[in-house]
Amino acid sequence: MDGCWDGGGGGTGRWSRQSQRCGEGEGTGRERKETGAELTACAEQAMEERGSPDGDPARSLEQGPEGPETPIQVVLRVRPMSAAELRRGEQSVLHCSGTRTLQVSPPGGGPEVAFRFGAVLDGARTQEDVFRACGVRRLGELALRGFSCTVFTFGQTGSGKTYTLTGPPPQAEGVPVPAGLAGIMQRTFSWLFDRVQHLGAPVTLRASYLEIYNEQVRDLLSLGSPRPLPVRWSKARGFYVEQLRAVELGGLEALTELLQLGLSRRRSSAHTLNQASSRSHALLTLYIGCQTSQQMPPVGPGEPPVGGKLCFVDLAGSEKVAATGSRGELMLEANSINRSLLALGHCISLLLDPQRKQSHIPFRDSKLTKLLADSLGGRGVTLMVACVSPSAQCLPETLSTLRYASRAQRVTTRPQAPKSPVAKQPQHLETDVLQLQEENRRLQFQLDQMKRKASGLSGSQMAWAQRNLYGMLQEFMLENERLRKEKSHLQSSRDLARNEQRVLAQQVHELERRLSACHHHQPGLGPAPPCPCWVVPAPSCHALPPLCSCPCRHLCPLCRAPLAHWACPWRERHLQQVLGPEAPGSRPLSARPPPWAPPCSPGSARCPRERSHSDWTQTRVLAEMLTEEEEVVPSAPPLPTGPPNTSPVLRGGAGVQNLAQRLEALREQIGSSLRRGRSQPPHREGARSRARPGLPAEGRVDTRKTAA
Numbered sequence: 001m002d003g004c005w006d007g008g009g010g011g012t013g014r015w016s017r018q019s020q021r022c023g024e025g026e027g028t029g030r031e032r033k034e035t036g037a038e039l040t041a042c043a044e045q046a047m048e049e050r051g052s053p054d055g056d057p058a059r060s061l062e063q064g065p066e067g068p069e070t071p072i073q074v075v076l077r078v079r080p081m082s083a084a085e086l087r088r089g090e091q092s093v094l095h096c097s098g099t100r101t102l103q104v105s106p107p108g109g110g111p112e113v114a115f116r117f118g119a120v121l122d123g124a125r126t127q128e129d130v131f132r133a134c135g136v137r138r139l140g141e142l143a144l145r146g147f148s149c150t151v152f153t154f155g156q157t158g159s160g161k162t163y164t165l166t167g168p169p170p171q172a173e174g175v176p177v178p179a180g181l182a183g184i185m186q187r188t189f190s191w192l193f194d195r196v197q198h199l200g201a202p203v204t205l206r207a208s209y210l211e212i213y214n215e216q217v218r219d220l221l222s223l224g225s226p227r228p229l230p231v232r233w234s235k236a237r238g239f240y241v242e243q244l245r246a247v248e249l250g251g252l253e254a255l256t257e258l259l260q261l262g263l264s265r266r267r268s269s270a271h272t273l274n275q276a277s278s279r280s281h282a283l284l285t286l287y288i289g290c291q292t293s294q295q296m297p298p299v300g301p302g303e304p305p306v307g308g309k310l311c312f313v314d315l316a317g318s319e320k321v322a323a324t325g326s327r328g329e330l331m332l333e334a335n336s337i338n339r340s341l342l343a344l345g346h347c348i349s350l351l352l353d354p355q356r357k358q359s360h361i362p363f364r365d366s367k368l369t370k371l372l373a374d375s376l377g378g379r380g381v382t383l384m385v386a387c388v389s390p391s392a393q394c395l396p397e398t399l400s401t402l403r404y405a406s407r408a409q410r411v412t413t414r415p416q417a418p419k420s421p422v423a424k425q426p427q428h429l430e431t432d433v434l435q436l437q438e439e440n441r442r443l444q445f446q447l448d449q450m451k452r453k454a455s456g457l458s459g460s461q462m463a464w465a466q467r468n469l470y471g472m473l474q475e476f477m478l479e480n481e482r483l484r485k486e487k488s489h490l491q492s493s494r495d496l497a498r499n500e501q502r503v504l505a506q507q508v509h510e511l512e513r514r515l516s517a518c519h520h521h522q523p524g525l526g527p528a529p530p531c532p533c534w535v536v537p538a539p540s541c542h543a544l545p546p547l548c549s550c551p552c553r554h555l556c557p558l559c560r561a562p563l564a565h566w567a568c569p570w571r572e573r574h575l576q577q578v579l580g581p582e583a584p585g586s587r588p589l590s591a592r593p594p595p596w597a598p599p600c601s602p603g604s605a606r607c608p609r610e611r612s613h614s615d616w617t618q619t620r621v622l623a624e625m626l627t628e629e630e631e632v633v634p635s636a637p638p639l640p641t642g643p644p645n646t647s648p649v650l651r652g653g654a655g656v657q658n659l660a661q662r663l664e665a666l667r668e669q670i671g672s673s674l675r676r677g678r679s680q681p682p683h684r685e686g687a688r689s690r691a692r693p694g695l696p697a698e699g700r701v702d703t704r705k706t707a708a
């Protein structure tokens with residue numbers, strides 16, 4: 001069954017089963033015998049129909065700041081059978097049917113396959129035919145108007161790429177290629193210089209020539225021996241080769257010499273399929289500048305040069321190492337070539353997918369794709385010349401090239417000429433806006449894709465997504481906020497409790513003072529023991545150790561300082577009342593040593609039992625409660641363990657509660673004391689005079705305090 005692969009001129013490629021007649025209404029090449037001149041005319045006409053440069057060069061490309069989408073133009077060239085192939089008796093399996101269709105007839109009578117391209121040129125076409133059919137003059141015109149144009153050849157090793165671009169290899173060094181065999185490049189140079197002469201405006205031409213050999217960029221025009229150059233990227237220039245030499249051209253001769261120099265320096269080797277096989281990809285670029293004052297404002301540092309570009313790329317041929325018999329260095333070169341061509345093919349495939357085109361094209365995968373990025377997916381105008389061998393032995397590689405070329409002609413670019421920064425400032429802004437809109441559209445598209453992906457997540461994937469970092473961060477923020485509130489709540493509770501505690505302590509203090517005064521006046525209780533400030537040196541009077549834990553602690557009648565517990569005659573009674581039945585009241589407190597006294601030695605007769613920890617603790621209880629402030633430790637707030645509405649418990653809460661109880665007890669004492677006190681006249685003087693005889697002779701009295 002026959003079929004036709006229609007890459008389409010800007011449309012999508014499709015497989016058609018029309019067989020024999022592929023769109024042009026023409027018969028196959030076998031049915032019609034056309035002369036070379038007719039074919040050439042047809043090819044040119046076909047190119048013109050597709051927006052050929054030989055018609056109106058800028059007809060479709062200068063419609064706006066961002067030109068319309070333009071497909072890569074593809075021309076197919078079938079070289080004639082080589083002498084070696086004819087010697088081996090190999091069959092030709094390719095036939096041109098019409099000017100745009102190639103018919104592939106597999107050996108052994110398999111189904112025929114047809115491919116359509118912008119132009120198809122068989123082995124009988126001359127170099128001039130090819131030049132004209134490719135419409136390179138149109139590209140030249142566009143380059144003169146500031147567009148960036150690229151011509152590149154592609155195909156299997158030995159398929160005629162270098163021949164198509166530069167003609168056959170020179171017979172000897174310095175011997176130029178005969179004019180009739182000159183390739184597209186020499187013909188374009190001639191045409192361009194001729195065109196420039198007739199322009200009537202000064203035009204500057206510069207040229208650079210580089211090769212990518214084993215993934216290294218080398219300057220073929222370098223003054224010394226070529227060394228690897230870095231490929232950089234900038235927003236203004238895209239990918240470019242740093243320190244690449246661009247030679248200013250005085251005339252056609254200089255350019256021809258420069259081409260010969262580069263060709264002679266380019267790496268090539270012999271293998272089974274080609275005696276002069278190029279081992280590198282070569283890029284010769286012509287920079288065209290029109291130097292009228294309006295068109296060519298001075299270029300500032302970092303700005304891309306204003307002007308057109310015409311770039312010729314001779315790709316190294318893809319090769320099957322088994323077929324070429326490459327070993328050692330040749331094999332390494334072949335691997336590097338194949339890798340970079342694979343990267344190029346991958347980019348082309350992705351560029352075909354409108355969705356992928358908006359996202360990421362891996363141009364950075366190789367030096368070749370970096371340097372062709374603008375030609376393939378950017379703003380350049382691009383022509384691809386696919387070269388094939390007609391031999392049946394090369395059929396697999398030929399089919400691969402044909403498919404590659406079919407895909408390539410569906411890739412589109414948006415050609416745009418660089419604008420003069422002076423003359424076109426408003427348009428420059430307009431371009432910026434358009435670029436931003438484009439970026440916005442691309443980002444929106446990516447966002448939509450992400451949303452689509454997210455909506456397609458399975459349950460477990462969704463659960464994972466919920467547990468991801470973002471979710472955790474949100475949880476932490478909520479937890480943090482909750483803890484902050486809880487901390488502030490705890491702090492205010494603590495402050496309230498402290499205030500309450502302070503007020504209660506003051507009340508206790510006052511009540512104790514009043515209670516103590518009442519006891520002084522009660523008959524039957526006997527005189528109060530002497531104030532220690534009477535019996536100890538004055539400085540010790542106010543340096544008394546912890547206060548009596550008895551809540552009825554009384555004051556020194558002289559200095560009004562609180563008396564220590566041993567001096568309190570009612571301690572035991574009140575201690576029981578306040579501390580409970582377990583209070584140490586087994587022996588009179590007055591008989592006990594003061595709490596700050598050194599502990600008596602164990603076993604001593606005067607020490608009935610060792611002072612226990614609880615003695616110390618209970619003796620100090622009230623004093624501590626009155627003097628110390630309970631503190632809320634500001635640690636990280638633990639999660640509340642109680643019921644949800646339980647208010648947080650302060651460490652000081654129990655203390656306050658005790659204090660309140662004791663205060664209540666004190667109030668009761670005060671009440672009863674007052675009731676009893678009302679019936680008893682005060683004996684203050686007597687108490688004092690009774691105390692004085694107990695004073696030791698050498699006892700000193702703090703006269704200041706007495707006076708007070």
Ligand SMILES: Nc1ncnc2c1ncn2[C@@H]1O[C@H](COP(=O)(O)OP(=O)(O)OP(=O)(O)O)[C@@H](O)[C@H]1O
Pocket residue numbers: 078079080082123155156157158159160161162163164167168169274276277278279315316317318387
């Ligand atoms: N159209 C043609 N007419 C006559 N000879 C040709 C034609 N095309 C190619 N040749 C010859 O075929 C041989 C291989 O061509 P060429 O070196 O151009 O192939 P290539 O594709 O560049 O190979 P490689 O990728 O290995 O460099 C050369 O000797 C060349 O002169």
